[in-house]
Structure formats: C-alpha cells, structure tokens
Amino acid sequence: MKMENQTLLRTKQYLMPNYGELGIEIVYGLGSEVVIRDEQGEEKKCFDFLCGLGVNSLGHCHPEVVEAIRRQAGKLMHVSNLYATAPMAMLAETLVNAVGYPGAKVFFCN
DSSP, X not given: OOOOOHXXXXXXXXXXXXXXXXXXXXXXXXXXXEEEEETTSOEEXXXXXXXXXXXXXTOBSOHHHHHHHHHHHTTOSOOOTTSOOHHHXXXXXXXXXXXXXXXXXXXXXX
C-alpha cells in the first residue's frame, strides 16, 4: 500500500494555489526527463516539455551548468542590478553582440 505524498499534502496546506494544483511532485530531473511522484506516492519518469515559468531550456542538472552554478555560488549568490558584476557585464555584451544591434542595452529581470 502506497502512502500519501507528504509533499503534496504540505503544499495544499501551506502554499497559495496561485497556479492551480496538478497533483504531482517533481522529485528530480536530468536533461529533458524528470521523475514525478503522484498523490499516492508512485514515481514515474516523464519528459519535461514545460521549460517556462522560471525554468530555462538547458535541461535539468547538466553537469556543466551545475558546475558553473557551484562556482558562482561560491563567490556571490545574488547581486541587485544596482551593482556591477563581471559575469553580468560579459553576458550583456555577448547578448548585444549576438543580436547585431550596436547600442542595444540589456535588462536582466525575472
């Protein structure tokens, strides 16, 4: 007999349902696949076709992305746009050069 999914129970009790409830918990991911856990606690492997809502399209847990995040987190976790950082300036330059529009400006936000 499967136990009820405790994460989903806590989610229903403590989180505002601003996006509605799908009744699944994403447990972990690798590349384009995720493992989900349903309300009865059963796990299934699925493809993640929803790369929006704050998630990037690089896939889950790519080793190079994980290592880049690990290195950066060892230096700075978050810096407001009020301040300059070398990675932010370099990324902005890369994006402006990629669009080929001299004088363009980048605005980082979420």
